[in-house]
Amino acid sequence: MDKPRVGIMSMQRIRNYGSFLQAYGLRRLLESLGCEVRFVDYRPGRCLVEPERSSRLPRPAAKLAEVLEGPGPLAAKLAYANYKRHFDARTWPLLGLPVEPDYRTGGLDMLVIGSDEVFNCVQPNPNVGFSPDLFGVGSEAGRTITYAASCGNTTVAKLCEHGVAGEVAGWLRSLDAVSVRDENTASVVRELAGADPVRNLDPVLAWDFFGEEDVPESPVEGRYMIAYAYSGRLTREECAALRTYADERGLRVVNVGGVQGCCDGFLDLGPLEVLAAFRGAECVLTDTFHGTILSVIAERPFATVVRTVGYGNAEKLTDLLSRLGLESRTASAPADFPRLLDSAPDWNPARTRVAEGRSAARAYLAEQIASCREGDER
Numbered sequence: 001m002d003k004p005r006v007g008i009m010s011m012q013r014i015r016n017y018g019s020f021l022q023a024y025g026l027r028r029l030l031e032s033l034g035c036e037v038r039f040v041d042y043r044p045g046r047c048l049v050e051p052e053r054s055s056r057l058p059r060p061a062a063k064l065a066e067v068l069e070g071p072g073p074l075a076a077k078l079a080y081a082n083y084k085r086h087f088d089a090r091t092w093p094l095l096g097l098p099v100e101p102d103y104r105t106g107g108l109d110m111l112v113i114g115s116d117e118v119f120n121c122v123q124p125n126p127n128v129g130f131s132p133d134l135f136g137v138g139s140e141a142g143r144t145i146t147y148a149a150s151c152g153n154t155t156v157a158k159l160c161e162h163g164v165a166g167e168v169a170g171w172l173r174s175l176d177a178v179s180v181r182d183e184n185t186a187s188v189v190r191e192l193a194g195a196d197p198v199r200n201l202d203p204v205l206a207w208d209f210f211g212e213e214d215v216p217e218s219p220v221e222g223r224y225m226i227a228y229a230y231s232g233r234l235t236r237e238e239c240a241a242l243r244t245y246a247d248e249r250g251l252r253v254v255n256v257g258g259v260q261g262c263c264d265g266f267l268d269l270g271p272l273e274v275l276a277a278f279r280g281a282e283c284v285l286t287d288t289f290h291g292t293i294l295s296v297i298a299e300r301p302f303a304t305v306v307r308t309v310g311y312g313n314a315e316k317l318t319d320l321l322s323r324l325g326l327e328s329r330t331a332s333a334p335a336d337f338p339r340l341l342d343s344a345p346d347w348n349p350a351r352t353r354v355a356e357g358r359s360a361a362r363a364y365l366a367e368q369i370a371s372c373r374e375g376d377e378r
Helices: 017-032 059-069 074-095 156-161 165-174 183-193 236-249 271-280 289-298 314-323 334-341 347-377
Strands: 005-009 036-040 110-113 143-146 224-228 252-256 284-286 302-305
Touching: 005 017, 017 036, 017 074, 017 271, 017 289, 017 347, 059 074, 074 271, 110 347, 143 347, 156 165, 156 183, 165 183, 183 314, 224 271, 236 252, 236 334, 252 271, 271 289, 284 289, 284 334, 289 302, 289 314, 289 347, 302 334
Parallel strands: 005 036, 005 110, 110 143, 224 252, 224 284, 284 302
Antiparallel strands: none
C-alpha cells in the first residue's frame, strides 16, 4: 500500500505550549514511521460540570481579563496578551492546521486519539466538554486507536456520579487499541472496559525534540530561572519564596505560559524557542505536567509543585514523576525550593526510562500501522 493515511485527534487548537508540543511530537513520530499525517478536529460536547462564569465575556476574553486583574507587572500581562494573540499564527502552520475545523475521518487508514487529556470529560471547559468524538464515536477510519490518552483528573467515581460510566465503557471497548499515559487513566480503562491498556510516554518525551528538531540558542540573556504555571497559580507564599531564592542567587525570574506574582519578565516565544529557553535556564519551578517534562528533557534542576486542592494536578504529576524515577523533585512546601532548585538530580535513571519509553512508543505505533497494512491487503 501507499503511505498509511493517519489522522490525529488531539488538543491541537488549545493555546498552550504543552498542547502544541505533544501534538507536534506525535505527528513527527508517526511521520518517522512512514505515515502521511493530518489533524482531525473534535466537536465539543455538553459540559457535565457547570462552567463557572463570573463574567459575561466570551471565555478567551474572560481568561484575559482574569490575568489583567491578577498579580504580576503590567508589562508582563501585556506580553501575555500578545502571546495569546499570536499563538495560532505561530503554531498552526507547523501542524498544518486549516483555519476552519476539519472533522473528516473518512479515507483514513487510522485515527489516533491523543495524547493530552482527551478522556478528561468531567470538566467545566465548554471547548471540550463530554465529547463522544474524543472516544472514537463516529470514526470512519479503518482503525481507531489512542496514544497516551489521559483522563486528567476525571475518575471512575466522577463518571458514575454524572451517570456516564456505562456509555464511556462501551466507547472504550469499541476502540481497536488503547494506549494511556498514566495510572489513573489505566485504572479507568481496566474498571470500565475490562482490559489492561498499553502505557506510553507523552509525545513530548517520546519524540527527541533536542535531537531531531532545530532548537535555537536561548533567546533569554543573562542568568535566569523559569516559573512555568498557569497565570496566578503560584500562591503568595510560593512567589515570596521564589523571589527570595532568585534574589539571593542573582537570577531573573522569567514567566512562561502564565503571569505570576513573582515576575521579572514574561517570555512571548514560539514553541521551539521555549525549548531553548528551558535549556538555558539555571532552574525551573513549575506545577504543570509539560513544564515538568520540558525540565526533564532539557535536564535542568527543577521543582514540581503537586496540588490536591482546586482543579488539582496530583493524578498526572505524581504518576509522571514516579514513572521517571524523579519523585524527589516534588516540592511539598515553599521551603523545599532552595534544596531542589540548587541541585540537579542524577539524570541517568531518567534517561534510561525515557529511552525505553521511546522504543516502546515506536513499537506500539509500528504495530498499529502494520495492522492497517494487513487490513488493506485483505
